[in-house]
Amino acid sequence: MKIKGRGITKGQAHGEILKTNQEISFLGGVDPNTSKITDPNHELLGQKIKNKILVFPGGKGSTVGSYVIYQLKKNNKAPKAIINIETEPIVAVGAVISKIPLIDQINIQKIPNKGKAKINANKGTIETNQNQNQNPEK
Amino acid sequence: MQLTKSEEKTLDGEKGEVCQKAMEILATLGDIYNADKLIEIQSVQVAGVSYKTIGDAGIEFLNDMKGEKVRVPTQLNPAGMDLEHWEKQGVPKKFAKKQKQILEIFKEMNINIKCTCTPYLTGLPHGYGQHLAWSESSAVSYVNSVIGARTNREGGPSALAAALIGKTPNYGYHLKENRKPDITIKVEKELQNSDYGALGRIIGREVGNQVPYYILKSKPNKDELKGLGAAMAATGAVALYHIENQTPENSQFKKPKNTINVTKKQIENEYQGSKENIDLVALGCPHLSPNQLKTIEKLLKNRQTKKETWIFLPREIKNKMQNTVQNITESGAKIITDTCMVVSPLEEIGFKKIMVDSGKAATYIPSMCNAEVTYSNLKECIEVACNEN
Numbered sequence: 001m002k003i004k005g006r007g008i009t010k011g012q013a014h015g016e017i018l019k020t021n022q023e024i025s026f027l028g029g030v031d032p033n034t035s036k037i038t039d040p041n042h043e044l045l046g047q048k049i050k051n052k053i054l055v056f057p058g059g060k061g062s063t064v065g066s067y068v069i070y071q072l073k074k075n076n077k078a079p080k081a082i083i084n085i086e087t088e089p090i091v092a093v094g095a096v097i098s099k100i101p102l103i104d105q106i107n108i109q110k111i112p113n114k115g116k117a118k119i120n121a122n123k124g125t126i127e128t129n130q131n132q133n134q135n136p137e138k
Numbered sequence: 139m140q141l142t143k144s145e146e147k148t149l150d151g152e153k154g155e156v157c158q159k160a161m162e163i164l165a166t167l168g169d170i171y172n173a174d175k176l177i178e179i180q181s182v183q184v185a186g187v188s189y190k191t192i193g194d195a196g197i198e199f200l201n202d203m204k205g206e207k208v209r210v211p212t213q214l215n216p217a218g219m220d221l222e223h224w225e226k227q228g229v230p231k232k233f234a235k236k237q238k239q240i241l242e243i244f245k246e247m248n249i250n251i252k253c254t255c256t257p258y259l260t261g262l263p264h265g266y267g268q269h270l271a272w273s274e275s276s277a278v279s280y281v282n283s284v285i286g287a288r289t290n291r292e293g294g295p296s297a298l299a300a301a302l303i304g305k306t307p308n309y310g311y312h313l314k315e316n317r318k319p320d321i322t323i324k325v326e327k328e329l330q331n332s333d334y335g336a337l338g339r340i341i342g343r344e345v346g347n348q349v350p351y352y353i354l355k356s357k358p359n360k361d362e363l364k365g366l367g368a369a370m371a372a373t374g375a376v377a378l379y380h381i382e383n384q385t386p387e388n389s390q391f392k393k394p395k396n397t398i399n400v401t402k403k404q405i406e407n408e409y410q411g412s413k414e415n416i417d418l419v420a421l422g423c424p425h426l427s428p429n430q431l432k433t434i435e436k437l438l439k440n441r442q443t444k445k446e447t448w449i450f451l452p453r454e455i456k457n458k459m460q461n462t463v464q465n466i467t468e469s470g471a472k473i474i475t476d477t478c479m480v481v482s483p484l485e486e487i488g489f490k491k492i493m494v495d496s497g498k499a500a501t502y503i504p505s506m507c508n509a510e511v512t513y514s515n516l517k518e519c520i521e522v523a524c525n526e527n
Contacts, residue, residue, distance in 0.1 A: 008166055032195060063293035064191050071195030092170055093295045096162050097199060104170075 003110055005083075007124035008092055011101030013081040014118045017128070018052035019111060020044050025061030026068040026094065035077035053117045054079035055108050059091035069094025081119040083108065083126060139168035139307060140175050148303070156206040160299035167296055168307030177308045180287075181211045181263040182301035184244070185273030186294025187253060188218035188481035189236040197236065199295065200243040207248040209304030213262045214244060215274045216425075217253045218483060221453075221476045228487040249301070253476040254452040255424040256364070258285065261454070266386055269312055271300035275377075276424045276498060279367030282378040284360065286386035288312045291377050311377055318391040319351035319380050327402035328356040331365070332515040335497025336408035337400060338369025344398055347375035351394055353382045361430050368424050369497030410500065411493070411512030418489045419443075419523040420479035421516070422450030423499035428459060434471075435462045437520040443470035446489075447523040450478045471523065480506055495519045 022043055024030065029039035035050035049072075059065060069091070072078040082095055087104040095102040101121035111117070111128060118127040141149065149165060151158040164176060186192045192199075218237050219229040229237075241251050252260050255274045258281055264270055266286040272278050273292045281287045290310040292300065300306045310316055323341055327333070341350055350370070358366065358381070370376035380388040421434065431451060449466065453475035456463055463473050479492065479499055484507040492503050493512040500513035514522075 006169075008170065009162075062191075064186065064193075064196075066293060066295050067186070067192050067195040067199060070199050071193070074195065074198055087170060089167060089170070089293055089296065092166050093163055093293055096166050097159065097202075097295055 001110070001128050001130050003106060003126045005103045005106040005124045005126070007121040008087055008102040008104055009095045009100065010122050011081070011099065012120050012122070013053065013101050015051055015053045015080040015116065017055060017112065017115055017117050018044070018047065018049060018079075019055040019108065019113050021057065021108070023058055023060045024056050026059065026065035026090070027062040029061065030068060030072070032068050032071035032077065033075060035072055049079045050077045052079045053081045053083065053119060055083040055111050057085045057108065059088050061090070063090055065090040066094035066097065069100070070098050073098035073100065081121065083111065083119070139165060139173045141165065145176060154206070156203050157302060159203065160302040163296055163299040164303060164305065164307055168309065171307065171309035173307035173309040175308050176303070176305040177269050177312060178304060179210055179271050179300060179306050180265070180268045181270050182208065182297055183213050183215065183257045183262060183272040183274055183277060184249065184294060184297045184301060185215040185292070187214045187240060187244070188216065188477070189233055189240060190218045190481055190483050192240070192294065196294070197240060200240065203298060203302070204243055204246055206302050208301040210301060211263050212249045212301040213252045213254070213257045213260065214249060215253065216255055216478045216481050217241060217476050218481055219477050220474045221253070223474070227474060227482070229483060230486055233483055233486070247302070252452065252454060255478060256427070256452060259425070259427055259455065260452045269306065271297050271306040273297040275371035276364065276368035278377050279371050279379070280364055282311055283367060283380065283385050284363050291375065317378060317387060318349065319394050320348035320396070321345055321350055322353060322394045322397040323350045323400060324353045324397055325355065325400045327405055329354065329358070329405070330356065331362060332495050332497070333405055334358055334362040334366040335369040335495070335500070336405045338366040339373045339408050339497045339501060340400060340404055341398070342370035342372060342374030342376055345374055345376060347377070350376065350379045351382065351388070352379060357384065361427050364424055364427070365497060369501065372498040372501040408497070409513050411510065413493070413512060413518070413522050415491050416445060416493045416512060416522055418484070418492045419445055419447045419519050420450070420492055420494050420499065421448070421519060423478050423480060423494065423496035425478065426451040426455070428455055431455065431459060431462055431466070433516065434520070435465050437517065438466055438469040438471060441469055441524045443523045444526050445523050447471035448474050448479065450474050479503065484509060493519055493522055
């Protein structure tokens with residue numbers, strides 16, 4: 001399945017999907033050394049975002065969050081790409097300075113919870129090899 | 139967003155990697171917010187200066203942005219310590235080393251390392267209708283509302299990018315249509331000094347990032363407006379407000395029908411905390427103006443502080459008001475510049491209960507300094523500072 005959104009920062013990526021319907025605050029919510037989600041109230045608590053296609057509605061919290069994304073990149077713990085419903089400046093600026101492909105204006109309900117995705121942020125496209133069994137109505 | 143040919147070239151890397159990255163940040167924000175173009179700015183104020191808030195990631199980012207100079211007058215937000223007297227302040231050596239590293243990088247970029255949250259008191263160019271890219275949330279609120287200049291709430295990296303390019307994307311509060319008030323606030327009580335911080339805390343929580351239009355029974359002075367805006371930007375994300383018959387753009391828009399009434403009781407309820415066991419009285423959030431410093435001088439005259447009392451202000455004002463500063467320090471209170479009680483490492487220094495007269499400080503201290511807070515007015519703060527118990 002192919003979905004089209006708005007490419008915010010350029011680049012291409014291919015990797016495993018990690019999806020949440022909750023917003024993420026990078027400052028205080030993600031450990032830049034391990035890439036683990038550390039926000040005790042987050043449904044992804046304990047999961048690592050390293051090398052994932054990270055799908056979430058948008059960012060929240062302090063502007064210092066941009067620097068946390070940058071630290072993830074420097075530590076080789078960054079996600080391969082980010083997909084948002086509506087991106088906001090903290091995540092966008094973090095993605096720019098860290099050269100992480102970012103696409104927004106995506107209905108993330110259309111993206112499966114598991115499996116792989118191919119991202120082309122230059123064109124704003126996402127391709128998923130959705131399993132027929134997971135999505136019988138297709 | 140439409141870029142000029144020369145801006146395109148910068149984005150393609152013709153002016154080097156640093157300018158390319160700066161242009162990428164501006165172009166990305168422009169695209170997200172549907173800006174039509176980049177506009178020239180008069181000055182920039184960069185946040186993300188304290189090592190406490192940006193950490194090692196921030197240092198790495200700033201190191202990667204080295205090699206270029208800023209194109210417009212640029213000042214900084216408060217650092218994590220008094221740059222001269224950090225040892226007396228009790229700041230750990232390791233922290234100080236990192237903090238100095240950060241300041242050195244900014245200096246190399248030709249940024250004026252005046253570290254203050256009140257850059258409108260320290261010569262950073264601004265004026266009615268001028269476009270700026272300022273970061274510090276209380277300064278953004280002040281310069282938009284009280285001066286009538288135009289700036290969005292910039293994050294650290296985007297403000298730095300604007301300084302290096304000399305431009306910012308034309309969206310948000312740069313456009314007149316976004317400066318119209320969204321909601322009317324009627325206040326039943328006559329207010330004075332810290333009451334404005336209390337009001338700001340209430341309204342920030344209520345309105346988020348909307349533009350409030352105040353109808354007041356009293357006429358706030360500039361320092362009171364400073365306190366009001368700072369508190370609204372701490373509990374909410376207010377970047378601009380209008381006050382009927384007072385602020386420069388108040389008559390340009392229709393009064394919003396949607397109204398919030400604020401009672402005397404609500405204002406009183408914002409004051410919090412007991413006067414017992416205070417181990418630090420901290421004043422100057424945002425940094426003090428010359429008038430406020432004079433008021434503190436009067437209140438401390440012929441008195442001795444019995445508790446640690448820290449008074450935060452811009453270094454420039456300290457240098458200009460040496461007599462006042464001396465009178466205040468003779469009372470035992472300490473004058474501290476370049477930093478404030480929110481972004482300095484008070485938790486590492488070991489303070490447990492801090493008394494303030496600022497709605498903004500009262501909001502941030504519990505979460506950012508892991509300390510209890512008591513919020514009262516200036517007179518009470520001085521009384522407690524001079525009290526043995």
